[in-house]
Amino acid sequence: MLEIEGLAAQAGGFRLQGITLQIGEGECHAVLGPSGSGKSTLLNAVLGTLPVSSGTLRLAGEDLTRLPVERRRLGYVPQHLGLFPHLMVLDNLIYSARARRVPAADYQPLLDRLVEITGIGALLSRRIATLSGGERQRVALVRALVANPRLVLLDEPFTALNESLRRELWWLVKDLQRERGLTVMLVTHDLTEAYVLADHITVLIEGRQEQTGDKREVFNRPASLAVARFLGLKNLFPATVVGTAEGRIEAHCPELGLNVGLVGTATVGEAIMIGLRPESVALRDAAHLPRPGECLLRGTVRLVDLGSEVSIHLHPETGGPVVEAVASWRVVERFGLHDGQAGVSMALPKERMFWVRTQ
Amino acid sequence: MKLLPHAGGVRASVAAALAVLAIYAGLIVSLLWFFDTGILRETLFSERTLFSVRLSLMAATLATLLALFLAIPAAYALSRYRFWGKEAADTVLEFPIIVSPAALGAIILIFFNNPLGEWIQENVIYFVFGFAGIVLAQFVTVLGIAVRMLKAAFDAVPLELETVARTLGASPRYSFFTVTLPLARNGLIAAFILAWAKALGEFGATLMVAGSMAMRTETLPIAIYMRLSNADIERTVALIVVLVSIGLTALFTARHILGGGRRA
Secondary structure (H helix, E strand, O other), X not given: OEXXXXXXXXXXXXEEEXXXXXXXXXXEEEEEOOOOOOHHHHHHHHHOXXXXXXEEEEEOOEEOOOOOHHHOOEEEEOOOOOOOOOOEHHHHHOHHHHHOOOOHHHHHHHHHHHHHHHOOHHHOOOEHHHXXXXXXXXXXXXXXXXXXXXXXXXXXXXXXOOHHHHHHHHHHHHHHHHHHXXXXXXXXXXXXXXXXXXXXXXXXXXXXXXXXXEXXXXXXOOOEHHHHHHOOOOOEEEEEEEXXXXXXXXXXXXXXXXXXXXXXXXXXXXXXXXXXXXXHXXXXXXXXXXXXXXXXXXXXXXXXXXXXXXXXXXXXXXXXXXEEEEEEHHHHHHOOOOOOOOOEEEEEEHHHOEEEEOX | OOOOOOHHHHHHHHHHHHHHHHHHHHHHHHHHHHOOHHHHHHHHOOHHHHHHHHHHHHHHHHHHHHHHHHHHHHXXXXXXXXXXXXXXXXXXXXXXXXXXXXXXXXXXXHHOOOHHHHHHHHHOXXXXXXXXXXXXXXXXXXXXXXXXXXXXXXXXXXXXXXXXXXXXOOOHHHHHHHHHHHHOHHHHHHHHHHHHHHHHHXXXXXXXXXXXXXXXXXXXXXXXXXXXXXXXXXHHHHHHHHHHHHHHHHHHHHHHHHHHHHHO
16 A cells, blocks of 8 residues: 655654555554654655655555645644644534535545544534543544545554543544554554554664564564664673574573574674563472473562552572563462562573664 | 742832833823814814825725735745745844834835836836825835734644645645634734734834825824924824824724634
8 A cells, every 4th residue: 555665855954764664455554763763754754744855655556755745645643633723623524525625425424434433423513622632532533534545644643642541542543444444654652552553563763764564573573672672672681693504593692591592694603682571571480490492590579560560570599680571460479479589480481582683 | 949029029010010001101191281172173074184094094004905915925934934035034024123214214215216216116106205105115114013923923823734734635725724824813913903003103114205295195193293393282182192092992902802812
């Protein structure tokens, strides 16, 4: 549906370069990155408010690079929603129909259906200023969708909402996406939002495309140290490549005292980092014996209450690096853990480990 | 941490604000010394005064409309686009404020004495010592203020709204007329009223370009000047009352509209 190849764009002194990604029809693709990573620059290039310096930008086979914004047929929900405060809700919703001179008979069935799904029927004659945050989000979504866009661009539209409302709207977007077969490009810095809504993820860092792929792949196997750090991965341990064979490497991590085989190519002697998501680290009984394929560590734990779950920091007896695990309170209670407890065992499964280059 | 101002400081500050009011109100009230209702009535309804009022209202309205016609697109460009000469164009808006109106009028008059100015006078429209000259002098005086006020009004309309309108299929023109202009409405009205009030009271530039000819180029401020030159203080006061009434009505209307806009 959307094909971006070798795209470069300049916004003031900031340059975005070498962006290549595809968004398939009916797919949600999240563009993730910290502030200043180039998310907005990429979004503006797709929107058409920023000229493309080089590369191609095609939507359903049509070259967008020279097409004015109003002819790209995009749905756009910006961070502050961009609702027109001088118009009633209904006038906001049918703005696109009026601008394009679409007769009511052509847009009314879709408008009725969207109003029904989002439950905003009672708001149509209200002023924008009288709507709550959640109501505004719904109106902005419906307004973007009633124009029947080929691609919907969501620019961090849920950041100003409280957690429960955000989750409610995520499901609404997912429902709308499923029913309408929407193709969505979501720009966000929120990892959870990206994970819940997107099928694929692109991570931008300092104007570069660091990684693009299936969301599980990106979250479980970050392609670089920058991505791993952006994703908040804390279990990163220095290692050295000690062997290579047919698309696999053998790495030695002195801090954990383990050798592990991993997918990928590197040169022998190269310094890398081995990583493991905290969710992949498992608590074990004190009597548990190491199994093949896992690295067993024993030490003292510190518990950090995260509300619904617990972050468990293991300080190994051998003096190695702190290993972080995440578990539910139920699991913590089952193991009878308490803060500062010594002699706790944790298993680091090798098949869940990933590696990244240090440079 | 912000400390509450000392009570003495509050009193001094309020006293300064009331002093400002007292200065202007005192000057207006002092007119009563020479105020004569009989002369006021006679002056107000004299053919000469009615001519001045008509001329002033027509010239100020035309000059303001012409200024807004140019100021709206200019202010929009200064608010939204980056272009060569933008900084210079933005700075020159203060030109009519820093240059005295008399000097501004003299510049216009001198312009019409150079070959291009003479050609315009002979082939396009004759400005000097005529109605067109009054309109031109007022137009030049209020243009900068109109652009400055409208630019502030456009700056206050988020660019994001125009982008959203464009994604919804609106052309730049449609988006301007359905989103930007309605949202800048209060600024537009304020710019019109204040520019109009300034044009109405304009004296120096008008005197230079159009001269002071009774029943010809005699706007209200010129009429005041002419009556005062003849030491006819009672009739001068009567004309001042007319001018001040029109000006204050315009100012209070602007405040009412803008205040109403803020409450909405």
